[in-house]
Amino acid sequence: MPNRVEPGARVRVRDWSPPGHVRAPAYLRGRTGIVERALGAFPNPERLAYGLPAEERGLWRVRFTMAELWGAAAETPEDTLDAEIYEHWLETGEPHAA
Amino acid sequence: MPHDHAEHLSPSGHPYRPDDDGPLSYWQVMEIAVRELLVEKGHVTPEEIAAQIEAMDARSPAQGAALVARAWCDPAFRDRLMADASAASREMGFDIGALHLVAVANDAVTHNVVTCTLCSCYPRNLLGLPPDWYKSRAYRSRVVREPRAVLAEFGLDLPPSVRVRVHDSTADMRYVVIPDRPAGTDGMSEEALAALVTRDSMIGTGLPRTPA
Numbered sequence: 598m599p600n601r602v603e604p605g606a607r608v609r610v611r612d613w614s615p616p617g618h619v620r621a622p623a624y625l626r627g628r629t630g631i632v633e634r635a636l637g638a639f640p641n642p643e644r645l646a647y648g649l650p651a652e653e654r655g656l657w658r659v660r661f662t663m664a665e666l667w668g669a670a671a672e673t674p675e676d677t678l679d680a681e682i683y684e685h686w687l688e689t690g691e692p693h694a695a
Numbered sequence: 696m697p698h699d700h701a702e703h704l705s706p707s708g709h710p711y712r713p714d715d716d717g718p719l720s721y722w723q724v725m726e727i728a729v730r731e732l733l734v735e736k737g738h739v740t741p742e743e744i745a746a747q748i749e750a751m752d753a754r755s756p757a758q759g760a761a762l763v764a765r766a767w768c769d770p771a772f773r774d775r776l777m778a779d780a781s782a783a784s785r786e787m788g789f790d791i792g793a794l795h796l797v798a799v800a801n802d803a804v805t806h807n808v809v810t811c812t813l814c815s816c817y818p819r820n821l822l823g824l825p826p827d828w829y830k831s832r833a834y835r836s837r838v839v840r841e842p843r844a845v846l847a848e849f850g851l852d853l854p855p856s857v858r859v860r861v862h863d864s865t866a867d868m869r870y871v872v873i874p875d876r877p878a879g880t881d882g883m884s885e886e887a888l889a890a891l892v893t894r895d896s897m898i899g900t901g902l903p904r905t906p907a
Contacts, residue, residue, distance in 0.1 A: 620866045622812050624839065636795075639867045656866055658797075672841045676859040681866035 606632045608659055608687045618646035621686040630661035633679055641683065655684040754823035758789045759871055760892035762821070763903075764885045766798075767876040773800075780871065784821060791820040799862060800873040801899075806857050807872045808846065808899030810838045811864040818869035822897060829898065839863060849900040862899075872899040879906055 602608060612627030620642050636658060640651035659682050664674035705711055719727070733739050762784060766773040776783035780796035796818055799807040811817065812835045817825040828834050838845045842859045846852075853859060862870045874896040880888060883906065895901030 620813065622863065622865060624812070636868060642866065658868070667840060672843055673855070673859065676842065676861070678839055678861040678863060680863040681868055683866065 602632050602635070602655075602657060602687070602689065604632050604634050606689065608632055608657070608682075608689055610659070610682055611686050611688055617643060619643055621682055622680070624666060625661065625680055625682070628661055628665055630659040630665065633658040633660045636681060641685075643683075656681055657684070657687065658682075659687070751819065751824065754819060756822045756892075756894040756897060757889070758784075758787075759818070759821045759894075759897045760889040761885075762787060762789075762798075762871070763873055763892045763897065764889035766800075766873055767880075767888055768885050773873075776873070789821065791818075794818060794820050795868050796821065797862075797868045797870050798873050799860065799870060801875045803875070804857055805860060806846075806851075806853055806899065807860045807862060807870075808838060808842055809862045809864065809870040809872060810835055812836065812839055813863075813865055816864035816869060818871055821869075821871060822894060826894070846900060849895065851901065872897050874903050877903050877905045 607629060608631075609629045610621055610625045610627060614623070614626070634657070636656040638653040638655050641654045642651070644651040658679050660677050660679045662674060663671040663676045663678065666678060703710055730744065734741060734744075762776065762780075765787065766776050772783065772786075775786070776798050777800060780798040781791060781794060783798075784791045784794075784796060799809075801807055810829075815825060815830040815835075817829060819825070834845065839861055842861050843853060846859075864870055874892070876888075877891060880891070887906075891904040891906065893901050893903060896903045
C-alpha cells in the first residue's frame with residue numbers, strides 16, 4: 598500500500614485471514630472499492646488489543662457497491678456500503694508483498 | 696380475572712422468567728476479577744464505578760437531536776458538521792470525549808444507515824446506549840446484505856429512486872445520520888425541531904417525526 602491514496606482511488610481489501618483482533622470484516626476481503634475519504638492515522642488496533650506497542654497506521658473509508666459485495670445476490674446492486682479499512686489491509690495495483 | 700391463577704403464571708397471566716442461576720461465563724469472571732483488583736489496589740472506588748454506570752445509563756439521544764436541529768437551521772453549521780462532526784459537536788458544548796464522529800446526511804435521493812458488523816460500535820456519548828437490536832447478530836449481519844428488507848421491517852419503505860448507503864463502523868469512527876428536515880416545519884424553533892429527531896432517525900432505521 599503506497600503512503601498516499603487519494604479519494605477516488607480504486608483499492609482492494611487483502612484477501613487473507615490472519616489470527617487475532619482484526620478490524621477488516623471477512624465479507625469485505627478480496628473486494629474492490631473506491632476510497633471515499635482519508636481519515637488520518639490511528640494506533641494500529643490489531644496490536645493495541647494485546648497491549649503491544651501500536652504504530653500509527655493510515656485509515657481510509659472505502660465505498661463498495663452491493664454488486665461488488667454480493668454479486669447476483671445483491672438486493673439492489675447500486676446501493677453502497679462504506680467501511681473503514683487500515684492501510685495494511687489495502688492494496689492498489691500489484692498484489693501485496695507479504 | 697381473564698387468566699387462571701396457576702402458580703407458574705404472573706398476575707398478568709404470563710409465565711415467570713426463570714432465574715439466571717447458571718455459572719458465570721469466563722468473561723464475567725474476568726470482569727469481576729479486574730474490577731476487584733482495581734478497587735483493591737486503590738485505582739478506583741466502587742462509588743466511582745457506580746457513578747460511571749449511572750452517567751452512561753443517563754445519556755440519551757438528546758444531544759444528537761440538538762445537533763441535527765442546529766444543522767437544519769444553520770447552513771454554515773451544517774457545513775462544519777459535515778466536514779468535522781467531532782469539532783461541530785464540541786462547538787455545541789457536548790463532551791464527546793475522544794469520539795471521532797462522521798456525519799452522513801440524507802437527502803431526496805440518499806438514505807444512510809449505520810451498523811457495526813464486528814461488534815457494536817455506536818456514538819454513545821452523543822446518542823446514549825445503543826438499543827439491544829443494534830447489537831444483535833440479526834441486525835448486524837442482515838443490514839449489510841439486505842438493507843432495504845431490514846428497513847422495511849422498521850416501517851421504512853424506500854423507493855428505488857433512493858440510494859441506500861450502509862456504513863459499517865469497522866474501526867475508529869462513529870457515525871450519526873443527519874435525516875432530511877421534514878416538510879411542514881418552516882418557522883419552527885430549533886428546540887421544537889429537536890423534539891422531532893428520534894434515535895432511530897439518527898441510526899438510519901427511521902425518519903424524524905412530522906409535526907403534529
